Amino acid sequence: MTTLSIFDQSVPESPRVVTEDSGKIANLLAEHGVRFEQWSTRELPADASSDDILQAYSGEIQALKAECGFQAADVISLNPDNPQKEAFRQKFLDEHVHSEDEVRFFVRGQGLFYLHFGDQVYAIMCQKNDLISVPDGTRHWFDMGPEPAFTCIRLFTNPEGWVADFTGEDIASRLPRYERLAGVAG
Template sequence: MSSLSVYHVSSAEMPNKVLTHLEDIASTLAEHGVTFDRWQAETPIAPGATEEALIGAYRTQIDRLMTERGYLTVDVVSAGRDPSQRAERHAGPLEERQYAEDEVRFFFAAGRGLFSLHIGDFVYAVLCERNDLIGLPAGTRHWFDGGENPYFVALRLCKGGQGAEATLTGDDIASQFPRLED
């Protein structure tokens, strides 16, 4: 089940509130320009589907979002459960980062992950699961945790240019907050 845990930066051990209803999560995040929604595939997705099949299953919704927000590219990002790659995937994404352009990730065609957003004096930890979409405005400080055994298949939309590259903030805040438990 998708959820949103809101923490004050000074109290990483206990969230101020935890929300589990789509409408509550979406409205709380919308106050900060963050989009949270749920999409359903237009066609069934077979296990091991190609990138083209995954994108095709959501084509109408992707095209609408690309037109509305000026996105130029869509791709598939995934992580399996290969133990030899676990440490590398687990360490890197937990550094706080930001992008110069809006970032939309459709989480998830499969799997789950924890997106933590550092906005002002608060951290919004969003547990995204199958069919969740999260869109971050440019400059949103955040990190992503796939857990010790990451598994997800996600679609990512972006505008393309230099803004698609992450800039690390140098803040170690990600290490202070709860991780995704498998």
């Protein structure tokens, strides 16, 4: 289940708010310019290719491109048997920003986005059916867990794809990781 946990930066060991109410999650995120929606997913074979996935969601992708000016879309998918899973996890675990919105639609599985707003951190356990769009310049990081199992469609305004500017802050190391919050999410 999709879960939002809100932490005060000064008390990073326990959240002050936890909710699984998708409407409340959308409203709390919208206060910070973050788009959160839940879309219907398609039934696709387990071995569906990136092209198959992009084709299955072509209507939604084209609508987002037209609405937001995205130029490119791709698919990222990781499974627990990936020999580079730890390197992939580490790549996204430090706080960073982008010069464009970071958009993810979860076709399968789950992952944890952390969004840093002032002295608060919002941790959103995104699940299959969740669309999140993190505005450019938003301090954030992503934790896919030690045994990643997800497939996401990503959209970009920069045709080169994912480009991060790391903040150098250590906040990501002070908050509970995926392993603990996945337990909160059930």
